Amino acid sequence: MDLVAQATFQKTAEIGFAHAKQNLPYMKQTVLDLPPTSPEKGASAISMAAGPSLHRRETIQKIKQLNYQGTLVVADGAMGHCLRNGVIPDYVVCVDPHPTWIIRWFGDPDLAKRADDDYFRRQDLDPALNTKERERNDELIRLVNEHGHKIKVIMATCVAPNVVARCREAGMPLYWWNPICDDYDAPDSHTRRLYDLTGMPCMVTGGNGGASAWIFANAILEKSPVAFVGMDLGYAPGTPLSKTQYYHELIKFYPEDRLSEAYIEIHNPYLNETWYTDPTYYWYRQCFLDVVKQSGWTAYNCTEGGTLIGEGIEWMALEQFIKEQQGSSQLSAVS
């Protein structure tokens, strides 16, 4: 796992710093400048990642049917699924500095010019992207242009400038933060370098956008309880290895007949199913378990699938979480 952690730092630190330099002119507000959420929103929040259970469990449909009134914080990869289904999130968290992939979550105006890349087709994080890519991209551009001004972007300074430009074009308000990438007290700390450059507050990431969304809801919005959905950090039983996110990379390390050795099986006792995960998702899982353990916050796992089971994580059906929150909101209103 140390190797994945080191690789992530090497892959993202310098390019993230270069992006932060380019993004400097647009850093007008920080996450600490966010207005408080309206009282009608109540105390709870749901953070949403774009894992396969989002579709398998019809999570969005449940949120709509149960008329969840609380705060909705989504990772960038889940925003399109929300908008296509008529749900407008309150916040979208963007943290990955990849130069060409991330803009796709906002609708990429330059998609036709990009080199062919099956990153989106290969995974089932958002099946809408598996077919009719161009049409789906055009649809997302329209949806983000129409609703973007209602969604606050929790933008990491390291994110690619093309994403920042796309958000600005769509009228999305930006609130900035620096990712904590190493020990800010260490000599030559990268995090301190980012802070010195930008002056933006620094926040723990959890390693990916879904984890950052959950941390943001707790740390900045100070919501409690905070549930998470769509955060499988693994693949459902029966998912072909070729449909996993890092398949093309792992096949370089392992011959086809031994490829399964690269994956890790995790039994989910709540579902009595054995899911599996790859080294990178397993690292995400360990990061999230570390955040939960060290923060002392309870994480309500309403994904209804996946591998995230451990200390501090309460497994709960989404319907139960929402009904309990709606009930407590009504009690607060009466008293």
Place this chain on the structure above:
Amino acid sequence: MAKLIGNYTVAGQTAENVKPDQTDATEREKAEGAHQAQVSEFERRAMGKLGGSIAFVMKGKNVLWTGDKAASPSKGTGNEK
């Protein structure tokens, strides 16, 4: 069948298999150093493809850090013991 040996040393490689110009300790160290650098570079590039979205560390219970200003210390989770 002759044992195939590449331009690197392998486990169990005996002195007689080693080319004479590699018997010199300094040269051997140089070669090993270069080989190690190549391996490290390969691993770095390969792992770069497997890395996650963003680096992660957490210092104690602090989830926020706003510099060293006395008025704005790093924010903990309120669960410090």
